[in-house]
Amino acid sequence: MSDAPNRSIYWAVAAAACLAAAGGGAFWYASVKNAEATRGQKADRVVTITATACEPMEMTVPGGRRTFEIVNASDRPIEWEILDGVMVLAERENIAPGFRATLVAQLQPGEYQMACGLLSNPRGVLKVTPSDEAASAASEVTLRKFLGPLSEYRVYLVMQGNAAASTAQALRDAVAAGDLAAAQAAWEAARLPYRRIEPLANRLSDLANAINPQAAYLAERESDPGFTGYHRIEYGLFAQNTTEGLLPHADRLLSDLEALKARMREAKLDPQLLLSLPAQMTAQLAQSQVPAGENSYAGNDLDDFAASVEGIGKLAGLLRTVVAPVDAGLDADLGAALDKVQGDLAALKQGDGYPPYADVTREQRAALAADLTALAGVLDRLPAVIGVN
Template identity: 75%
Template sequence: MSDPASNRHLYWAVAAAACLAVAGGAAFYYATLKNAEAARGQTADRTVTITATACEPMELSVPGGRRSFEIINASDRPIEWEILDGVMVLAERENIAPGFRAGLTVQLQPGSYQMACGLLSNPRGTLTVTPSDEAAQAASEVTLRKFLGPLSEYRVYLVMQGNAALKSAQDLRAAIASGDVAAAQTAWAAARLPWRHIQPLAYRFSDLEGRIDARATYLAGREEDPAFTGYHRLEYGLFARNSTEDLLPVADQLVTDLEILKTRLREAPLDPQLLISLPVDTVDRIAQGQITEGENIYAGNDLADLQASVEGVAKLVGLLRAVVAPVDPPLDERIGARLAQVQADLDALKQGGGFPPYASVPADRRAALAADMTGLGAALGALPDVIGMN
């Protein structure tokens, strides 16, 4: 028979642990929201409500220039909202929890754009940006001469990492074809790293990104949805099901999509405004979404992915610091210090030279990482005014 006293002690230990978990989660979520609000600190020009099936309103019109939007999730699923120019994502906010709202600020030139409204299967809305003096002045302030070197160097980086992403996907396909689950799991983890290096720009190609990096949470049918493809579909099969069954066609499609992406990375137009916006958008997306809940929910290796993302951001930051350093040394130093703090946060999470499963990272450590990532985004957000762009 069990000891009643021991049972009571066990009961109170479990209860205390549960309370700590709830308190830690609440503190993390509160810290994340407060940091997001502090980073924005402004009134939105327009409000968009996302329901289960659409945006409300489905048609918006704003004058060109720097515009802010408030996105409210009135559905029962986490959602994302994007501004699209054809297949290119101009700006987006993801991982907005049901009943919550998020802000987004973006520089817009006159034109007609689409709005992605929650689930990928939902119809898209229309955003019309009208001409304005502010937009005309912003366009005239772009000084290409300052950015010729950084733009050329980033192009080389994209080509090299695009090649690496394709090669690693081919290795992953070979491992899946062999039926060796352990080898395929290792190849999958390795294949994620060059993808995360190029993701700041690759994320802008919405058609490819939706096939390459789709997550089940954003699909109506979740894991059973036919649109669940790419890295995370392979992750689900290899880690959740511990099998290579039915994965070869998915791996084939991933290789094909990365071949297309490699060409787009080589040919995509790069300009100063895009170069400045890429690290800000990436850092914000990581702080608001990936750190909060994690992304690789079946493999649990989010910290290695986050490290690769920071490396991709660091490449962009290094190029931009070369432009800003002669103009505003204090801002250059602040950006460097913020980036170093984010890297220090990741280094502190390592165990035995490697990263532990993401589920083992305490809520307060995630909150600290999200806060420091938000701080880096805020520092990077000062770049446009300093280096000649609105």
């Protein structure tokens, strides 16, 4: 009997080990870069995430620009969020076990919730007290110079929200027909409009947790009842290679995206929000998604990242119309940083498309993460320049 099957298994295991090592190395690199970017910033509070809770579960800080150090003391990758109702004000995700990460957030007085690791864990309480710094920040933003960008971004949200719903309808129809190849192609297409509006969609935690949860953040992983939305359908189509049992998930995704579309139309857009969205999304890509990957089963991460950069680029372009007359140097820096990231993605293309993410080397992931980190740093400079007048 030939030993070819045994050799195939050996090489498959070896390849998987190499990919795991590459992913770990890229994650380490991004963590180091994040540490370098935040070095010298003294944390206002340290939050330790265990398997079941935050420590402490309640804390108080003065309003203003606050720095939090998040320590993962659990055995799972975790995320930490500050929430105002269902709205995510700031987040850090994919913090590996034993690692720590820094989050900087501009906070106004009020009482907020803290998401502590797994989505099923109880939420903590963050109390923000009045301060001169918070009062000054609240008075710095004026509306007049942002009216055009805010109006244009609302139109963009409506258009991409419509596209997200219509592509989800096509996905639902392919699943209902039992056409695996068509459903896989429809799933890949359905991801793109959502990724373009994800900077704001991520802020709507109730819908984001239904539309885009990762199995890693759920107690029972792929078998968890909370595993819904895009990645649940991805798991069925690409890991299990079937459309069977996916129609209820496709129907739910379509319903949730219709709700998201309606919420986007009604969302309160203001200058502070417009200024914060692209920097936070760019940092999330750099620190979490690019090093570890996002689409674990389909492997089309680069298509997703390119769509995310489109959405970030739209926001950056709107903000550049405000910053250019005030600080031409910052405008030039922003354009150059965005061009660098777009160039990185273009260089990864093979023909008309992107390769599977498993084929992207540790060095390529690290380079993209580093340039995204640099872009986030430039975007972080905008509030001090165009958030005051």
